[in-house]
Amino acid sequence: MLDSLFNRLAAPYTHIQRTGYRCIGSANDCHMFVQDGAAGARWTQDLSIDPQTIALRLMPTYRQMQKAKFRLPVSLAACSDLDFLQLPLAMLTHFQPGELPQSLRKLQIINTEDPLPDGKVNWEVLGETSIDSLTILNDGGSADCSHVLQGIEDLLPRLRYLSYDRRQNGNLVFGALNLEVLVVSSAGNGDWLPDIPAGLKALGLIGADRGCNLGRLSHLHALETLLLNSIKSLDVAALADLTSLRELEILNSRSWTHTERLAELSLSRLTIIDCGKPLKGIQHLFDAARYETLDIQFS
Incomplete structure (x- = not known):
């Protein structure tokens, strides 16, 4: 189905730019993305992200997220051309206005098998971005995370592309009127x-x-x-x-x-x-x- 109509319709919302493509995490976690053209880098507490980054996968361990108090890297806000971002769901439970660049269109959230911290996602903050594509992936062993997604109805009308698991993420279609x-x-x-x-x-x-x-x-x-x-x-x-x-x-x-x-x-x-x-x-x-x-x- 590589040349299918389905893929052609999805491509504007799923294509990942290979220029300015980066994966930050362990060498093992980033291996397949590095093979696909991403530049790999280790996660550090004072992480400095190249402001020219267009596509970014953040793959910290749970302990690294805990040390960062589940906050996003400060340098992320300066990536003014960022189009695609992958990150653990846990890191969205503590993010604040201004931490995501306005250019962001494609968001991929990973519901990992690690416990989720207290808190819910402030979906209104995502309204500051240009997001129109949302993918929620659930790792094997991950728990139902629908309670963390409460309030997502603020975001749904903006979406043109949505991919999720109804059993673990709830019913997200009801407000996505423009898909x-x-x-x-x-x-x-x-x-x-x-x-x-x-x-x-x-x-x-x-x-x-x-x-x-x-x-x-x-x-x-x-x-x-x-x-x-x-x-x-x-x-x-x-x-x-x-x-x-x-x-x-x-x-x-x-x-x-x-x-x-x-x-x-x-x-x-x-x-x-x-x-x-x-x-x-x-x-x-x-x-x-x-x-x-x-x-x-x-x-």
């Missing part, structure tokens, strides 16, 4: 799907229970691309109301109904991977000439 791209893990029974804003263009659902009714997506008339991964029960007929849908990728989803309806969708790109053989006996319904990309040969 273009949404990726949700642990989609559950899908009772929240009607809360997705009608103007959404790209949706990724990862992990849904057997009772998840994709018919609840019928209001998404602007949806152009849909990624479904690990959906326990997939009713293809529920996708018929997505009149703007042009791209569909389905992964790791083995229980299908009304599968023949898939051939009726006006798609330019269809990909099915690791789903067993849901198209067994009906592959002849799919004419490769109709599609820009058709990847169903093992389905």
Whole structure:
């Protein structure tokens, strides 16, 4: 899906500039990012961040955060061109006005397995930035952090891109009225799907229970691309109301109904991977000439 419509729509909100790209933490934690072009540096108490930094990953240990009293490095505020910032959720519980540069657009928060300090995120302070992209990642062993995210509704209307885990981060869709791209893990029974804003263009659902009714997506008339991964029960007929849908990728989803309806969708790109053989006996319904990309040969 490297050249997919999904990735093209997400790129303005997820692309990380390789010029001025830095990772600050242990050599082990930064290793993969250094291989990807970041300049690595050790975390120190009097950390001086190059003001020309455009993309920054802060990866202190829990003890280092404790010594810093969970405060952000003072030098971060001078990074006037900063576009992307990754940091532990714990460091957002004590940040103050003026500590983040106004240029910041893309924020990636890591909910680590370490205990969270007392306090909540002052989301109003993030309103001083240019943020329109929020990704919340949850390390293995991390706890539910939805209580720390209380007040995030102040930020949600600004977002064009949102990626999070509903089980650990709560329901964050309700106030994100201007989203273009949404990726949700642990989609559950899908009772929240009607809360997705009608103007959404790209949706990724990862992990849904057997009772998840994709018919609840019928209001998404602007949806152009849909990624479904690990959906326990997939009713293809529920996708018929997505009149703007042009791209569909389905992964790791083995229980299908009304599968023949898939051939009726006006798609330019269809990909099915690791789903067993849901198209067994009906592959002849799919004419490769109709599609820009058709990847169903093992389905």
